[in-house]
Every structure is written in structure tokens, then in C-alpha cells.
Amino acid sequence: MRIVVAEDLFLLREGMVRLVEAYGHQVVAAVDNGPAALEALLAHRPDVAVVDVRLPPAFSDEGLRAALTARQRFPGLPVLILSQHVEQLYARELLADGHGGVGYQLKDRVLDAAQFMDAVQRVADGGTALDPTVVAKLLGRPARADPLAALTDRERAVLALMAEGLSNAAIATRLFLSEGSVSKYTTALFAKLGLADDQDTNRRVRAVLAYLDAGRQEG
Amino acid sequence: MGGVSWGGPVRWAAAVGVGLWRSAVLVASTCLLAVVAVPVGWAGSALAYSWSAGTTAALPLRALAVFGETLLVALWVGVAVWTVHPFTSRPLAGAARRCAARWLGLELAVEYRRARPVTRMATGFWWDGQEYHRSEREARRRAAVHARFHDPQLHGDGVWMLAAAVTVLPVAALPLLGLGFGAALLPGRPAAGAALVLAGLAAAPFAWRVLGPVGRRLLGPVASTRLGWRVAELEGIRADLTQTQAAELERIERGLHDGAQARLVALGMSVGAAEHLVDRDPEAAKRLLAEARATSAGALAELRALVRGINPPVLVERGLVDAVRALALDAAVETEVVSEVPSRPERPVEAALYFSVAELLANAAKHAHAHLVRIELSYANRVLTATVSDDGIGGAAASAGSGLSGVERRAAAFGGRLEIDSPAGGPTRITVAVPCELS
Numbered sequence: 001m002r003i004v005v006a007e008d009l010f011l012l013r014e015g016m017v018r019l020v021e022a023y024g025h026q027v028v029a030a031v032d033n034g035p036a037a038l039e040a041l042l043a044h045r046p047d048v049a050v051v052d053v054r055l056p057p058a059f060s061d062e063g064l065r066a067a068l069t070a071r072q073r074f075p076g077l078p079v080l081i082l083s084q085h086v087e088q089l090y091a092r093e094l095l096a097d098g099h100g101g102v103g104y105q106l107k108d109r110v111l112d113a114a115q116f117m118d119a120v121q122r123v124a125d126g127g128t129a130l131d132p133t134v135v136a137k138l139l140g141r142p143a144r145a146d147p148l149a150a151l152t153d154r155e156r157a158v159l160a161l162m163a164e165g166l167s168n169a170a171i172a173t174r175l176f177l178s179e180g181s182v183s184k185y186t187t188a189l190f191a192k193l194g195l196a197d198d199q200d201t202n203r204r205v206r207a208v209l210a211y212l213d214a215g216r217q218e219g
Numbered sequence: 220m221g222g223v224s225w226g227g228p229v230r231w232a233a234a235v236g237v238g239l240w241r242s243a244v245l246v247a248s249t250c251l252l253a254v255v256a257v258p259v260g261w262a263g264s265a266l267a268y269s270w271s272a273g274t275t276a277a278l279p280l281r282a283l284a285v286f287g288e289t290l291l292v293a294l295w296v297g298v299a300v301w302t303v304h305p306f307t308s309r310p311l312a313g314a315a316r317r318c319a320a321r322w323l324g325l326e327l328a329v330e331y332r333r334a335r336p337v338t339r340m341a342t343g344f345w346w347d348g349q350e351y352h353r354s355e356r357e358a359r360r361r362a363a364v365h366a367r368f369h370d371p372q373l374h375g376d377g378v379w380m381l382a383a384a385v386t387v388l389p390v391a392a393l394p395l396l397g398l399g400f401g402a403a404l405l406p407g408r409p410a411a412g413a414a415l416v417l418a419g420l421a422a423a424p425f426a427w428r429v430l431g432p433v434g435r436r437l438l439g440p441v442a443s444t445r446l447g448w449r450v451a452e453l454e455g456i457r458a459d460l461t462q463t464q465a466a467e468l469e470r471i472e473r474g475l476h477d478g479a480q481a482r483l484v485a486l487g488m489s490v491g492a493a494e495h496l497v498d499r500d501p502e503a504a505k506r507l508l509a510e511a512r513a514t515s516a517g518a519l520a521e522l523r524a525l526v527r528g529i530n531p532p533v534l535v536e537r538g539l540v541d542a543v544r545a546l547a548l549d550a551a552v553e554t555e556v557v558s559e560v561p562s563r564p565e566r567p568v569e570a571a572l573y574f575s576v577a578e579l580l581a582n583a584a585k586h587a588h589a590h591l592v593r594i595e596l597s598y599a600n601r602v603l604t605a606t607v608s609d610d611g612i613g614g615a616a617a618s619a620g621s622g623l624s625g626v627e628r629r630a631a632a633f634g635g636r637l638e639i640d641s642p643a644g645g646p647t648r649i650t651v652a653v654p655c656e657l658s
Binding site for chain 2: 053054059060061083084085087088089092107108111112137
């Protein structure tokens with residue numbers, strides 16, 4: 001894969017470059033500030049970009065904005081956002097266009113190389129990779145009269161893992177279920193969320209969006 | 220106008236009676252300077268002008284003499300007033316203040332200078348703050364006299380007495396004069412007398428109200444007292460700020476010391492042990508390294524929580540409005556955010572308002588048991604306002620040591636204020652308003 005890395009801390013940037021190269025991918029650009037990140041995203045149209053939220057020059061949310069702008073130009077351009085903290089607000093903005101190919105993870109996750117590269121791969125494939133912390137926050141919301149209220153506990157758990165971006169097989173392993181029963185749960189929850197038969201990946205993204213929208217209606 | 224009830228005339232008569240009484244009280248409490256000045260001026264001019272009367276000097280010379288005599292009369296009047304003022308202004312102004320409070324609900328708190336404490340010096344003399352005295356009694360007496368007569372508020376009261384003698388006195392005297400002259404005229408000229416009496420009675424319910432506008436301007440505390448109060452208030456805020464800051468530093472220090480620092484020590488120990496074991500028992504070393512990684516993740520999580528408490532990242536990255544939105548998303552209750560703030564305020568104000576809203580939101584969830592919270596942010600007339608309203612059980616109050624008093628202090632530090640509308644049973648509506656400029 002061709003990858004763009006945008007991260008201002010030299011050590012972390014070099015570490016990530018080495019990591020993705022060790023997994024046999026090619027880093028087409030490694031930049032350290034917001035404007036350069038946007039330029040690289042637009043010029044290279046990478047298979048996936050790993051972008052830090054906070055970048056120079058202003059150290060606000062330049063990275064996130066560069067990613068959002070690039071995704072406006074090229075809808076579905078896969079971007080994995082890294083941050084020292086995760087916010088539902090940012091997750092929502094990233095997922096709002098409904099195109100998938102979005103990841104949003106704590107920087108800590110880089111410590112686990114295999115899991116991190118797995119997330120990169122999922123985003124590159126057009127899926128989602130939300131940090132479990134964001135998902136936990138979403139799950140922690142009080143129950144309300146919304147489409148999610150109709151879900152059973154099991155279905156909610158499956159949806160949560162789906163939001164993290166796991167495949168049915170991975171969800172099955174995580175919940176100690178057979179893959180068959182997981183796909184039964186997913187079918188049931190798609191039906192409850194009113195998602196018509198569609199391409200599977202896209203429908204998974206939309207299930208996550210429905211999840212976030214449930215938050216937005218009261219938010 | 221048929222069907223006039225008896226309530227009207229009775230009430231009118233009562234108002235006239237009360238008005239006459241109040242006019243009389245006002246006349247009594249404001250007439251002193253006039254009572255002193257008029258006879259002195261009268262007798263003084265009779266005496267002084269008699270000196271130049273009958274002279275046949277040239278006109279300019281006579282004019283000069285009259286001018287000098289006028290100055291002399293003015294001086295006598297001034298001396299008379301100045302002699303009476305220190306002893307009478309304070310009680311009379313106090314009486315007027317009590318009237319204003321009782322009749323008009325006008326609370327005019329003032330403060331008079333208190334006698335300074337006296338101290339015995341090494342020389343054996345007593346120091347009263349101004350000079351030395353032989354005995355303690357003498358020093359105390361002088362200190363009391365000094366405080367009593369060198370008091371800006373006393374002279375403020377003197378100004379009231381002067382102004383009242385030419386404003387309140389003539390107006391309040393009108394009904395009484397009308398009544399008195401009217402009654403005197405009645406036997407000789409009944410029509411004119413009756414008209415005067417009626418005019419006096421008609422004016423009675425209104426005349427005393429002149430106390431309001433004049434008193435509001437002149438009976439209040441003098442500028443030095445107001446400044447003193449403001450200084451005391453600011454000193455309180457400064458003390459609060461220093462204390463809050465110290466507490467905050469302590470919290471951060473404890474957070475670092477007990478959290479991240481301890482974990483880093485544990486991390487170092489795990490890595491050291493793994494280093495030791497790597498040749499002999501690679502499996503155990505691997506386990507230790509995995510443990511070390513978990514510890515480092517824990518340290519990071521703790522640092523993150525600490526940073527969020529010091530300076531929330533969203534606040535830095537996006538500013539107040541989005542930070543409040545993020546707060547609302549993470550809240551334990553349904554929260555709605557409405558913002559009409561066009562741009563970012565100054566950073567310290569932003570942080571103060573953010574933490575205030577966070578506190579109010581947490582209160583709504585924790586204490587008010589609310590189901591729906593609404594946060595409104597707005598900016599108008601150079602004041603940034605955050606209003607948090609909820610449908611909870613109400614009864615919120617900024618008692619000492621509560622979170623709300625913390626919010627109040629935070630706002631006060633920027634010259635802002637906190638308004639609480641929270642009847643028992645709810646709903647609660649709390650507003651934090653801070654004056655600021657938008658960047």
C-alpha cells in the first residue's frame with residue numbers, strides 16, 4: 001500500500017514509517033505540519049493516510065481539518081486519525097459523510113504494532129476503525145427512545161465491535177460465538193436499524209452512523 | 220361618576236395624613252442649616268450694612284464697601300454652618316436614611332470611620348496614629364475625635380444637609396405652609412384661605428417623595444467608602460485565586476506523583492527484570508515486557524486524564540463552543556447545545572466558562588437528577604453568557620464550599636457574575652456572565 005504519514009513528533013513519525021515499511025508498505029510522504037499534510041493527501045491520493053489531529057503551525061486541529069478537506073475532494077479517501085485524546089465530536093465529523101474508510105484511534109494504540117497495522121488495513125479496505133474508548137463512550141450514553149433502544153444487549157455488543165471495525169469472524173472470536181450466530185445478530189440489527197440489503201461493508205458503516213446519529217439527535 | 224366607594228376617600232385621607240406627617244419629619248430633619256444660616260445672615264447683614272449706610276463717599280468706594288460687607292456676612296454664615304455641621308450632620312443624615320429605607324425601601328448603607336487603636340511606644344508615650352500623648356485615655360479621646368471629625372462620610376452628610384436645605388426642605392414644607400397660611404387667612408379671607416388649605420392637602424401625598432431622587436444621589440456612601448469596599452472585594456477575589464491556584468498545583472503534583480511517576484517506576488522495574496531474565500528464561504522476560512507495555516498504556520491514560528483536567532484538548536483545538544459540544548456528548552444526561560457566539564473569546568475567559576459549564580452540567584446530572592439539559596452560549600454587549608437549564612429537582616444554591624460557589628468565584632475573577640434561578644422542585648436555570656472581548 002502507498003501510505004502518507006503526518007505527525008509532528010519526529011520519533012513517533014520515524015517509528016511509524018519504520019513500522020509500516022516493516023509490514024511491506026510504502027511511505028510516499030512523511031510530513032510534519034497541517035498544510036503539508038493536505039498537500040500530500042491531495043497530491044499522492046494514498047491508499048491510506050495516518051494523520052495526527054494536532055499539527056503545527058497552530059497546534060489546533062489542523063490534521064483533522066486536512067483529512068476532512070481531502071475527503072471532500074476525494075470522497076472515501078481512507079484516513080486513520082491519531083490523537084492523544086478521543087472525542088465523540090471528532091468521530092462524528094469524520095463519519096458524517098457516510099463513505100467509510102475512516103479510523104480514529106488513540107496514539108497509545110501504536111504501541112501494539114499488530115493491532116495498529118490491522119486498523120490501518122481495515123481503514124484502507126474502506127471499513128472503520130474507531131478506538132474502543134470512543135465506542136465505550138457511545139455505549140455509555142443513557143438509554144433513550146431511539147432505534148438503538150430496540151437492540152438487545154448482545155446486538156449492542158456486536159454493533160459496538162462493528163463500530164471498532166471488526167469483521168464478523170473477529171467479532172465471533174471476541175464474543176466467543178460462532179461466526180454463523182454473529183451474522184445472525186448483524187442481520188437482525190441491520191433490520192432493526194432499517195438498513196436495506198446493500199453492500200455489506202457500506203451497511204456496516206451505516207450501522208455505525210445510525211449509532212452516532214442516535215447520539216446527535218439529543219446532542 | 221356614580222357609585223363612588225368609600226374606600227377611595229378614606230385611602231385619600233390616609234395618604235394626606237401620612238404625607239403631612241412625613242413632610243413634617245423631613246422639614247424637621249433638613250431645616251437645621253436654614254434655621255442657623257438665615258438668622259445669622261439676617262442679623263449679620265443688618266449689622267454689616269449699617270456701617271457703610273449714610274456715608275457720602277464716591278460711588279465706587281461705596282460699592283467696594285458693600286462688597287466687603289457682603290463677603291463678611293457670607294463668612295459669618297459659613298462659620299455658623301461649619302460650627303453646626305460636625306455635630307449635627309451625621310445624626311440628621313442618619314434620620315433621613317432611615318426615612319428613605321422605611322418609606323421608599325431605599326437601602327443606603329454607609330460606613331463611618333472608626334477610631335484607630337492606640338499603642339504604647341517604647342518611650343512610654345501613647346501613639347494614636349497621628350501624634351503622641353502622655354496617657355492612654357488622652358490618646359483614645361484624640362483618636363475618637365479624629366475619627367469622628369476627619370471622616371469623609373461626615374462631610375458627605377454635610378453636603379446632603381446643604382443640598383437638602385435648598386431642595387427637600389422647600390418642597391416638603393409646601394403642604395405645611397399651605398395649611399398654616401390657609402388656616403391663618405380663613406377668618407379674614409375665607410376663599411383664599413380655603414384654596415390654600417386645599418392646595419396644601421392636595422400636595423401632601425406627593426411632597427415628601429422628593430426625598431427619593433435627592434437621597435439616592437446624596438445619601439449614599441462617599442466615593443472613598445465605595446472604593447474601600449471594592450478593594451476589599453478584589454482582595455477577596457485575589458485570595459481566592461491564589462488559593463485555587465495552589466490547590467490546582469497540588470492536585471496536578473499529586474496526580475503526577477501517584478499516577479504517571481509511579482507507573483514509570485514500575486515500568487523501569489519490569490524492563491530491568493526482563494533484561495535480567497532474557498537469557499535464562501525468555502518466556503518470563505516476554506511476560507514482563509508485556510506487563511511493561513500495559514503499564515506504559517496505563518501511564519498514558521493517566522496523563523491524558525490529568526491533561527484534560529488542566530487544559531482540555533478540545534478547548535485548545537476548537538475553542539469554547541465545540542469544547543462544550545464535546546462535553547455535552549460525554550455527559551451522563553441528554554444535553555442540547557445552542558450557541559450564538561461568533562468567534563473565540565480570550566483564552567482565560569474561555570477556560571473559566573468551560574469549567575463553569577462543566578461543573579453546572581455535572582451538577583445537573585448528579586444533584587438535580589435532570590433528564591434534559593440545555594446549554595445556551597451567547598455574546599451580547601461585550602458580555603459572554605452561558606446559561607445551563609435543566610428539568611431537575613431544583614433547589615440549587617451557592618452555599619460555601621459548594622461547586623456553585625466555585626463557579627461564582629471563577630466568574631468573579633473576571634468581573635463576571637453567577638445568577639441562580641432554582642426553586643425547590645425545579646426547573647433550574649443558572650447563568651454565568653463574563654465581560655470580555657472576542658478575538
